[in-house]
Structures are given as structure tokens and as C-alpha cells.
Amino acid sequence: MSLYQQLGGEAAVNAAVDIFYRKVLQDERINRFFSGVDMEKQSAKQKAFLTMAFGGPNHYTGADMRRGHAHLVAQGLNDSHFDAVVEDLGATLKELGVSDALIAQVAAVAETTRNDVLGK
Amino acid sequence: MTILRFQGQDFVYEAPRTVLESLAEHGVEIPSGCRAGVCQSCLMRCLEGEVPAGAQEGLKPALVAQGYFLACRARPSSDLTVALADAEGLRQRAHVLAVESLNQEIVALRLKPERPLDYRAGQYLRLYRQADLSRCYSLASVPTLDDWLELHIRRIPEGRVSAWVHDQLRVGAQVEIGDSLGQCFYTPGQEEQTLLLLGTGSGLAPLYGIVRDALAQGHRGPIWLYHGSFTVEGLYHQTALQRLAGQFPNFHYVPCVDRAGPEALALNARVGTVLEAAVSDHRVFAHHRVFLCGHPDMVKDARLKIFLGGASMAEIHADPFLPSGT
Numbered sequence: 001m002s003l004y005q006q007l008g009g010e011a012a013v014n015a016a017v018d019i020f021y022r023k024v025l026q027d028e029r030i031n032r033f034f035s036g037v038d039m040e041k042q043s044a045k046q047k048a049f050l051t052m053a054f055g056g057p058n059h060y061t062g063a064d065m066r067r068g069h070a071h072l073v074a075q076g077l078n079d080s081h082f083d084a085v086v087e088d089l090g091a092t093l094k095e096l097g098v099s100d101a102l103i104a105q106v107a108a109v110a111e112t113t114r115n116d117v118l119g120k
Numbered sequence: 121m122t123i124l125r126f127q128g129q130d131f132v133y134e135a136p137r138t139v140l141e142s143l144a145e146h147g148v149e150i151p152s153g154c155r156a157g158v159c160q161s162c163l164m165r166c167l168e169g170e171v172p173a174g175a176q177e178g179l180k181p182a183l184v185a186q187g188y189f190l191a192c193r194a195r196p197s198s199d200l201t202v203a204l205a206d207a208e209g210l211r212q213r214a215h216v217l218a219v220e221s222l223n224q225e226i227v228a229l230r231l232k233p234e235r236p237l238d239y240r241a242g243q244y245l246r247l248y249r250q251a252d253l254s255r256c257y258s259l260a261s262v263p264t265l266d267d268w269l270e271l272h273i274r275r276i277p278e279g280r281v282s283a284w285v286h287d288q289l290r291v292g293a294q295v296e297i298g299d300s301l302g303q304c305f306y307t308p309g310q311e312e313q314t315l316l317l318l319g320t321g322s323g324l325a326p327l328y329g330i331v332r333d334a335l336a337q338g339h340r341g342p343i344w345l346y347h348g349s350f351t352v353e354g355l356y357h358q359t360a361l362q363r364l365a366g367q368f369p370n371f372h373y374v375p376c377v378d379r380a381g382p383e384a385l386a387l388n389a390r391v392g393t394v395l396e397a398a399v400s401d402h403r404v405f406a407h408h409r410v411f412l413c414g415h416p417d418m419v420k421d422a423r424l425k426i427f428l429g430g431a432s433m434a435e436i437h438a439d440p441f442l443p444s445g446t
Contacts, residue, residue: 010177010178017433018433022427022428025428026428039424040433040436043433044159044160047178048154048159057156058156058158059155060154
């Protein structure tokens with residue numbers, strides 16, 4: 001069974017997206033990067049990100065990740081902010097009752113995007 | 121053989137392709153992104169035929185009700201006529217039935233379209249002064265209750281369309297309107313849910329329609345309408361809304377003004393913003409269905425506060441169009 005199936009697929013993404021986005025918006029370490037953005041569009045992007053991190057179907061490439069975050073890197077986005085997002089993601093899954101072993105797998109998938117997101 | 125019809129052309133569809141893939145093979149490029157049913161870039165609308173199973177997963181109920189679907193997820197089993205989601209549709213003529221003053225700066229424009237307009241209370245449409253000069257206005261009317269279309273139009277300083285409506289449009293005049301647009305409307309189901317509607321100024325228009333539509337469709341849960349303005353003079357429809365609240369015990373009308381005074385007291389209006397009043401009354405919004413319309417700053421603040429207060433993003437409805445300025 002794939003990671004995505006073990007987590008519960010699209011239903012799991014839908015359950016997680018509001019909780020995750022709320023955590024990010026209230027996280028003083030990173031919420032400045034989200035001020036002034038269209039919340040509805042941002043929520044759709046969070047959903048795409050969660051689908052990818054959950055090992056689900058996605059067509060995002062490293063180049064997309066670089067392009068999509070370049071303006072934030074210019075504003076100072078760095079490893080500490082990436083770590084904060086991964087932490088919020090873990091806390092979201094914990095809240096939904098996901099096991100630590102699966103959370104570690106999700107974090108590992110998210111980790112594969114670090115260099116592209118940070119433009120390294 | 122299954123046929124896909126798009127912009128008046130017929131294309132042969134072969135399974136198991138998606139609508140997106142099939143059109144691309146025929147040289148028709150539809151905007152798309154993730155191709156996995158997530159980003160909704162390839163949103164299309166079904167005009168005729170049956171929306172393929174699974175092609176509406178993750179879409180808001182409002183979009184589902186109107187036949188919107190994701191082209192990257194759609195594998196039709198019978199003929200389908202489809203359109204791009206942002207196509208504004210056909211324009212048509214409408215006759216002016218009334219131009220009534222609602223307060224010092226807002227009029228109600230009542231129109232009779234030549235063809236019945238297919239719309240939901242809370243949607244908006246484009247009103248044309250001339251081919252290249254138009255503005256979007258929300259509908260305050262309800263298709264099942266009103267024989268006319270009603271728009272609430274605030275006079276914008278130097279406004280080229282609003283001034284024309286206020287100063288020049290008279291009963292019997294002919295105007296052009298576009299198709300109904302927008303996803304800010306009531307859908308039946310979850311009749312016990314709390315509905316929360318926040319509006320400022322002429323942003324009351326769609327909310328007035330949504331409230332009456334929800335009540336007419338038998339919504340049983342509490343319905344809270346907050347209408348805000350600087351002063352009592354900026355409010356309107358108080359009598360109709362108070363009457364509605366008397367008629368339906370589950371409907372609550374809360375007028376809000378920035379400045380206290382005898383008029384505010386007489387109306388039992390709250391002093392403060394609509395968001396402040398709603399937060400103090402509700403505190404937590406976890407099970408609310410929310411509709412926002414009016415000043416862009418109010419919509420932005422309310423969306424953030426109410427989302428952080430527990431409402432699901434999918435339950436917060438607001439149409440994105442902004443006043444044009446003139």
C-alpha cells in the first residue's frame with residue numbers, strides 16, 4: 001500500500017489542509033510570507049503541496065518549485081523557515097492521529113523539495 | 121461514438137482519455153496545471169450532457185450545482201457539450217422596470233430580461249452602459265420569489281456606470297446585461313448549519329438574496345445577517361429585514377454602525393464593525409457557512425479571522441470582483 005493510501009488519500013488531504021494552513025498563518029516564524037496573498041488560492045496551493053508530501057498524484061517539478069518560491073527567497077526565505085513548515089506539517093498530522101512512522105515518511109518526501117524551494 | 125462539443129465544434133472522444141487530453145489531441149489547449157484534480161486550473165462547465173463521475177471531486181458545492189467540472193478528471197461515457205469556465209456567456213437586452221432610491225447613495229435597479237436569466241440568488245452580472253463600458257453588480261433578487269432582476273447600485277464619485285444608472289436610466293429604458301456569474305450562493309443540504317452573512321454598503325444585495333433564498337428553501341439552522349455602514353443613513357432595507365426576522369424565528373438581522381447616536385439606538389444597531397459584532401456573538405466558527413460581500417478590506421479581514429476561528433476554507437464564500445473605482 002502506498003504512503004498516500006495509508007494516509008487515506010484525498011480525504012486525508014481535505015482533512016489536513018485547513019488545519020495546516022491555520023498553523024502556518026499563526027506561526028510567527030513564517031506567517032509574514034503569507035500576508036497579503038489571496039487566501040483561497042493559497043489554500044488550493046497548500047492542498048497541492050499536501051498531496052505531494054503525502055505521496056499522492058502530482059505533476060509539480062523542481063523547476064515549478066523554484067519559480068513559485070523565488071520571490072520569497074528574495075525576501076529572505078531560508079532553511080529555518082522550511083523547517084518551520086515541516087514542523088507545522090508534522091503537528092497537523094499528529095493532531096489527525098497519524099502515527100509517528102508515517103509522519104516521518106511525509107517529512108522525508110517534503111524534504112526532497114528543500115533545495116528547489118530555497119533556490120539552492 | 122462519443123462526441124465532445126466545444127465552441128461549436130464536434131470532436132470525437134475516445135476512452136480512456138480525459139476531456140483535457142482529448143481536446144489537446146484535437147489541437148485545443150485548455151489552461152491546466154497539476155493534471156491531478158487539485159489545482160483546478162482546468163475548470164470547465166458542462167452545458168449539455170452528464171458530468172462524468174469523479175470530475176467534480178473537491179469542488180465547492182456551488183460549482184458542482186452549476187455543472188462545473190475538472191477537465192483533467194473527466195472521462196465521459198456519453199456526448200458532452202463543454203465551455204471554458206470563465207466564458208461570460210451571452211449578453212441580452214433587459215427592460216428597466218424601476219429605479220428606486222434605497223438611501224442617499226444607493227438605488228435599486230429592477231430589470232426584466234428578454235429571456236429568463238438562469239441564476240442563483242447571490243450571483244452577479246455585468247451591466248453594460250455601452251459595449252466597452254460595463255460594471256459587475258450583485259443580484260439581490262431570488263429567481264423563485266421575484267419576477268424581476270434587482271441590482272443595488274451605489275453612486276461612485278465620477279462613476280461612469282453608476283452615475284448613468286442614478287441620473288439617466290428611467291423606467292422603460294433598455295439596457296444590456298451579461299450572464300450570471302459567481303459562486304457566492306446558497307446550496308441546499310445541511311439545513312441545520314449556522315449561516316453567517318457579513319456585508320457592508322451595497323454588499324447587502326447578494327446577502328439579501330441569499331437569506332431569502334435559504335429561508336424559501338427551508339433552511340432550519342440559525343441565519344445571522346450583519347449589515348454595516350458608517351451611519352444609520354447608510355443602511356437600507358431595515359424594515360423588510362426586521363419583518364423577515366419577525367416571520368422566521370431562525371433569522372437574525374444585526375445592523376452595525378460606526379458611530380453611536382439616537383438613530384442607531386432607535387434601530388437597536390450595534391456600534392462597531394460587522395466583523396467585531398459577529399466575533400463577539402459567535403466566537404467560534406467551526407460549523408458555520410459564511411458569506412462575505414462589500415468593502416474589500418472587510419472581506420479580507422473577515423476571511424482571515426473567521427478561518428482562524430475554525431471555519432473551513434471551503435465554507436467561506438465571497439465573490440472576488442472589486443469595485444472598479446470609477
